[in-house]
Amino acid sequence: MIEEAGISTIQVSLMPYILERLLVPRAVAVENPFGFTLGKPGDKEGQMQIIRETLKAAITIETPGTVVELPYRWVREKTDDPEWYDGKYFKPPE
Amino acid sequence: MDSFRFTPSYVEIVMKNYPYLHYDTSPFTPLNKELKNCKVSLVTTGGFYVEGEQKPYDLEREKIDPGWGDPTYRVIPRNVHREKLKIAHRHYNKGGVRKDVNVVFPLDRFEELEKKGEIGLLSQSHYSFQGNIPNVQDLILRFGVEVALRLKMEKVDFVFMTPA
Numbered sequence: 001m002i003e004e005a006g007i008s009t010i011q012v013s014l015m016p017y018i019l020e021r022l023l024v025p026r027a028v029a030v031e032n033p034f035g036f037t038l039g040k041p042g043d044k045e046g047q048m049q050i051i052r053e054t055l056k057a058a059i060t061i062e063t064p065g066t067v068v069e070l071p072y073r074w075v076r077e078k079t080d081d082p083e084w085y086d087g088k089y090f091k092p093p094e
Numbered sequence: 095m096d097s098f099r100f101t102p103s104y105v106e107i108v109m110k111n112y113p114y115l116h117y118d119t120s121p122f123t124p125l126n127k128e129l130k131n132c133k134v135s136l137v138t139t140g141g142f143y144v145e146g147e148q149k150p151y152d153l154e155r156e157k158i159d160p161g162w163g164d165p166t167y168r169v170i171p172r173n174v175h176r177e178k179l180k181i182a183h184r185h186y187n188k189g190g191v192r193k194d195v196n197v198v199f200p201l202d203r204f205e206e207l208e209k210k211g212e213i214g215l216l217s218q219s220h221y222s223f224q225g226n227i228p229n230v231q232d233l234i235l236r237f238g239v240e241v242a243l244r245l246k247m248e249k250v251d252f253v254f255m256t257p258a
Contacts, residue, residue, distance in 0.1 A: 014097075025120050034100065036197055048206070083189045
């Protein structure tokens with residue numbers, strides 16, 4: 001809809017599975033958990049890196065439906081808050 | 095890339111059984127301006143709203159009607175007090191965003207890009223949805239169109255979209 005209004009878009013996706021089923025104009029994919037789209041809280045440089053590469057993809061993608069897989073894979077570190085992983089927010093809603 | 099590396103099994107089941115709309119073509123507006131000359135706006139599905147000024151998304155109805163999700167949006171001003179930016183969304187771990195909103199809604203990062211001249215202008219208005227919308231009718235026919243028109247009226251050139 002936004003593209004139809006004459007505005008370019010790009011989306012960061014956590015789930016390329018869906019992009020294979022829908023056709024979106026431009027996308028990049030990163031392998032981060034839901035809620036951690038651009039990486040870890042407080043990691044300004046890491047967030048900026050994903051943003052800049054996404055902007056680069058926005059300029060280079062010429063074919064609608066292109067998904068650029070960025071090389072980021074979430075790495076669990078000792079300093080991470082255990083709450084991020086404990087799954088309590090992820091229980092099937094009652 | 096594994097789409098389901100972090101998701102609990104119920105999410106995988108829902109995603110794999112969802113009746114996706116099929117499209118043969120995609121609308122596509124070439125970006126024919128340099129980003130340093132573009133007005134940029136953010137759109138997120140992180141479920142953000144401004145505490146004390148906006149209503150949270152309706153999470154009560156989806157509890158009794160799981161085929162429904164609140165399709166409305168909130169206009170988030172760029173200068174919003176970050177601590178007033180709250181989340182109403184039942185389907186992701188909010189631990190990271192509560193610590194640092196930029197993980198999903200990178201307002202501060204884009205202000206930095208504007209300052210450095212890497213983008214032209216960061217728009218005054220940004221848009222949040224709450225991403226659990228199984229029935230997309232109202233999103234497609236009404237709320238998505240409204241946001242597109244608002245962005246158009248604001249003369250935005252480029253939209254950066256982030257899910258949660």
